[in-house]
Amino acid sequence: MSRIINFNEAILEATEEILTNHSNSIIVGLGVPDPKGIFGTTLGLTEKYGSNRVYDMPTAENAMTGIAIGAAINGLRPIMTHQRVEFSLLGIEQLINQAAKWHYMTGGKSRVPLVIRLIVGRGWGQGPQHSQFLEPIFAHVPGLKVLCPSSAYEAKGLLWSAFNDDNPVIFFEHRWLHSTKSIVPETPYSLPIGKCNIVEEGTDFTLVSYSYGLTECRKIAKILKSFDIHPEIVDIRSLRPIDHQTIIESVKKTGRLLCIDNGWSHMNIAAEIISNVVTETFKSLKSPPQRIGIADVPIPSTRSLANLVYPSLKDIAHKIETIMERKIFPDQFSFPENQDVPDQSFTGPF
Amino acid sequence: MPSIPSYKMDQETKYELLHSMLFIRLVEEKIAEKYSENQMRCPVHLSIGQEAIASGVCAHLSPNDKLISAHRSHAHYLAAGGDLKAMLCELYGKIDGCAKGKGGSMHLIDLEAGLISAVPIVGSSIAIGTGVAWSNRIQKLDGIVAIFLGDGATEEGVFSESLDFAALHDLKVLFVCENNHYSVYTHISERQHSKRSICDIARAHGITSFSAEGNEVVEVYDLTKEALSFMNDNACPVLVEFSTFRWREHCGPNWDDDLGYRKDGELKNWMDKCSIKSLRDNLGISDTRYLNLVNELNEMILDAFKHAESSQFPNESELVSDVYA
Ligand SMILES: Cc1ncc(C[n+]2csc(CCOP(=O)(O)OP(=O)(O)O)c2C)c(N)n1
Ligand SMILES: [Mg+2]
Numbered sequence: 001m002s003r004i005i006n007f008n009e010a011i012l013e014a015t016e017e018i019l020t021n022h023s024n025s026i027i028v029g030l031g032v033p034d035p036k037g038i039f040g041t042t043l044g045l046t047e048k049y050g051s052n053r054v055y056d057m058p059t060a061e062n063a064m065t066g067i068a069i070g071a072a073i074n075g076l077r078p079i080m081t082h083q084r085v086e087f088s089l090l091g092i093e094q095l096i097n098q099a100a101k102w103h104y105m106t107g108g109k110s111r112v113p114l115v116i117r118l119i120v121g122r123g124w125g126q127g128p129q130h131s132q133f134l135e136p137i138f139a140h141v142p143g144l145k146v147l148c149p150s151s152a153y154e155a156k157g158l159l160w161s162a163f164n165d166d167n168p169v170i171f172f173e174h175r176w177l178h179s180t181k182s183i184v185p186e187t188p189y190s191l192p193i194g195k196c197n198i199v200e201e202g203t204d205f206t207l208v209s210y211s212y213g214l215t216e217c218r219k220i221a222k223i224l225k226s227f228d229i230h231p232e233i234v235d236i237r238s239l240r241p242i243d244h245q246t247i248i249e250s251v252k253k254t255g256r257l258l259c260i261d262n263g264w265s266h267m268n269i270a271a272e273i274i275s276n277v278v279t280e281t282f283k284s285l286k287s288p289p290q291r292i293g294i295a296d297v298p299i300p301s302t303r304s305l306a307n308l309v310y311p312s313l314k315d316i317a318h319k320i321e322t323i324m325e326r327k328i329f330p331d332q333f334s335f336p337e338n339q340d341v342p343d344q345s346f347t348g349p350f
Numbered sequence: 351m352p353s354i355p356s357y358k359m360d361q362e363t364k365y366e367l368l369h370s371m372l373f374i375r376l377v378e379e380k381i382a383e384k385y386s387e388n389q390m391r392c393p394v395h396l397s398i399g400q401e402a403i404a405s406g407v408c409a410h411l412s413p414n415d416k417l418i419s420a421h422r423s424h425a426h427y428l429a430a431g432g433d434l435k436a437m438l439c440e441l442y443g444k445i446d447g448c449a450k451g452k453g454g455s456m457h458l459i460d461l462e463a464g465l466i467s468a469v470p471i472v473g474s475s476i477a478i479g480t481g482v483a484w485s486n487r488i489q490k491l492d493g494i495v496a497i498f499l500g501d502g503a504t505e506e507g508v509f510s511e512s513l514d515f516a517a518l519h520d521l522k523v524l525f526v527c528e529n530n531h532y533s534v535y536t537h538i539s540e541r542q543h544s545k546r547s548i549c550d551i552a553r554a555h556g557i558t559s560f561s562a563e564g565n566e567v568v569e570v571y572d573l574t575k576e577a578l579s580f581m582n583d584n585a586c587p588v589l590v591e592f593s594t595f596r597w598r599e600h601c602g603p604n605w606d607d608d609l610g611y612r613k614d615g616e617l618k619n620w621m622d623k624c625s626i627k628s629l630r631d632n633l634g635i636s637d638t639r640y641l642n643l644v645n646e647l648n649e650m651i652l653d654a655f656k657h658a659e660s661s662q663f664p665n666e667s668e669l670v671s672d673v674y675a
Contacts, residue, residue, distance in 0.1 A: 030533075030534070030536075031534055031535060031536070034534065034535035034536060034611065035535055035609040035610065035611055036535070056536050056540055056541070057541075058502075058505035058541040058542065059472050059473070059502040059503065059505040059506055059533055059541070060505045060506055060507065061506075062506070062507050063507060086471060087471070087472075090471075090473075090506070124391050124392065124393070125391045125392025125393065125443060125454040125455075126392070126393065126454075127392065127452070127453055127454045127456060127457060128452070128453065128457070129456070129457075129469075129470055129471055130393070130456075130470070295669060295670070296670075296673075297669060297670055297673050298452075298673065300451065300452040300453075300664075300668075300669070301392050301440075301443060301449075301451060301452060301453050301454030301456075301457070302443030302444070302447075302450075302451030302452065302454070302663060302664060303391055303443055303663075304443060304451070304663035304664055304665075305451070305452065305663075305664055305666075305668060305669045308666060308669050309669070340391060347386075347388055348388075348391065348392075348393065348602065349385075349392075349393040349394060349601050349602040349603075350393055350601055350602070
């Protein structure tokens with residue numbers, strides 16, 4: 001049986017199933033047991049599974065990351081959560097030097113089955129230290145896996161896959177996805193790690209993104225339909241390992257590529273995708289591939305500037321005209337403008 | 351440990367402290383009131399209930415002194431003499447904001463008032479403030495650095511690491527811990543062992559420490575005076591810990607006692623110990639005089655709000671400016 005639920009409910013559901021089915025699973029994170037339950041993703045877990053399975057923690061991300069690694073190498077399977085990506089940076093030494101290398105440098109004798117959930121902020125003036133994605137930093141490092149669900153369905157399946165994996169997995173949740181809905185099976189399931197998902201088949205060009213970027217892809221695809229243009233939308237889903245093959249196959253078919261990145265354009269995921277596409281499909285390309293990401297600046301608090309940081313549908317439309325090598329949208333076409341909230345019900349403060 | 355002398359505070363100083371605390375309280379209450387207009391679109395961490403520490407400590411800061419704060423910085427900014435209009439413009443995201451709207455409430459700065467910065471990643475400001483004091487020392491500059499930090503921030507490794515360095519190099523740092531017993535929704539007993547003492551941690555690093563009731567502004571003032579004279583006599587860092595309580599939600603304008611994360615009566619207990627009320631009673635100010643003061647401050651505050659509301663947003667060119675120096 002399936003039904004429609006929110007992204008945050010899907011995370012909660014997967015976590016409950018994990019706690020029920022795996023007695024060696026533990027949950028830890030600042031605010032996990034609190035009345036807001038990490039944006040609703042951990043609500044009620046302490047009451048149901050007890051405080052020896054579900055933990056709050058001191059504001060000590062560096063030590064706590066190492067402690068979670070220690071717990072993982074000694075038989076537990078922790079899921080650690082940070083309410084913002086930036087808070088995990090205090091523990092980045094433990095993640096990059098220790099967790100990522102552990103299996104390799106022990107000659108395969110020891111493993112770190114650890115999931116780190118990182119929430120990406122956006123809007124409502126979060127500003128420079130509370131709204132960075134930073135996914136390339138993690139995706140750069142061999143030994144880590146990096147997942148970026150784009151819907152409630154992906155969130156539940158990928159959280160299960162992350163949990164079942166015997167390696168440290170970084171699991172990015174975009175704050176603006178938490179309130180999005182999709183059809184989610186009631187029973188446990190997992191999705192393949194390192195496999196793209198073709199969200200919509202199409203012939204005119206390949207549109208690649210991940211996480212919140214998929215929301216923008218769907219919006220622009222809807223507009224494009226009225227101009228009889230049909231992109232093939234590919235959700236990368238897993239940034240490491242990454243499934244270049246599916247993207248290459250798609251570009252071989254369409255001959256055109258646009259990547260929508262969630263982060264800065266300089267040294268980003270889209271660069272990695274385009275580099276592989278150019279190397280592997282150079283002869284089938286009809287136009288130079290394009291990428292679009294956020295402006296190359298720290299993310300400002302004020303909405304007048306923050307709305308300019310993120311690519312708007314109009315910016316994306318221009319890029320599409322570039323790769324399609326023709327004008328598509330009439331000059332007076334009005335695209336919805338960027339807002340600093342996911343919807344009008346969001347009134348901050350976090 | 352040095353004993354704490356009981357300074358006979360003159361009426362004028364008391365009145366100044368009352369003025370400072372009341373000013374902070376009224377600004378914060380006005381922010382809370384106007385937040386629902388959805389024009390201050392950034393996370394705000396209000397200081398209501400904790401004003402005595404900011405006012406009592408900052409009263410001792412002289413022009414060469416500096417301070418650094420964290421996410422809950424409005425009180426420190428205002429007590430240090432930060433520009434109210436620039437602060438409100440920052441909250442409204444306007445170009446006249448102290449950081450041109452680029453930072454928001456969590457990134458206040460007023461160099462003229464000595465406020466180096468406010469840093470919302472918990473603990474990070476402690477090291478930065480220590481570094482400012484180190485550079486004071488190397489360059490033989492006068493002045494101390496007051497680092498405001500919460501009880502939660504003492505859990506970060508950077509706290510102990512900074513204490514060690516400050517002690518090792520005899521840096522003139524006043525570590526000011528505002529222990530409000532909570533980090534977001536989590537009581538200190540769920541984060542720190544009952545035998546863990548923040549003052550003892552400082553002592554274990556070779557740093558003299560004092561603690562006092564943070565809702566008694568006279569105590570805060572006296573203790574800070576004592577701490578600073580100890581620092582100047584001995585050329586060393588000092589830590590002061592004040593116990594206090596945040597009245598409203600951790601982040602945002604609302605009351606949230608209904609969520610039940612705090613013990614029944616805990617908030618009321620602390621509200622009964624309101625620093626403003628007790629100093630007002632102590633001073634024996636008449637109702638009329640007090641109301642006059644409230645009205646006078648509110649008028650100035652409303653004027654600053656009007657300024658912030660009517661100021662301009664930064665224009666597009668500001669997006670790419672300031673990335674590099
Ligand atoms: C490194 C880091 N971890 C977590 C957070 C989220 N956070 C913001 S404020 C805060 C509470 C800190 O408590 P305390 O230092 O006692 O300050 P208070 O809010 O009580 O004034 C937390 C956990 C953060 N900003 N930075
Ligand atoms: Mg606190």
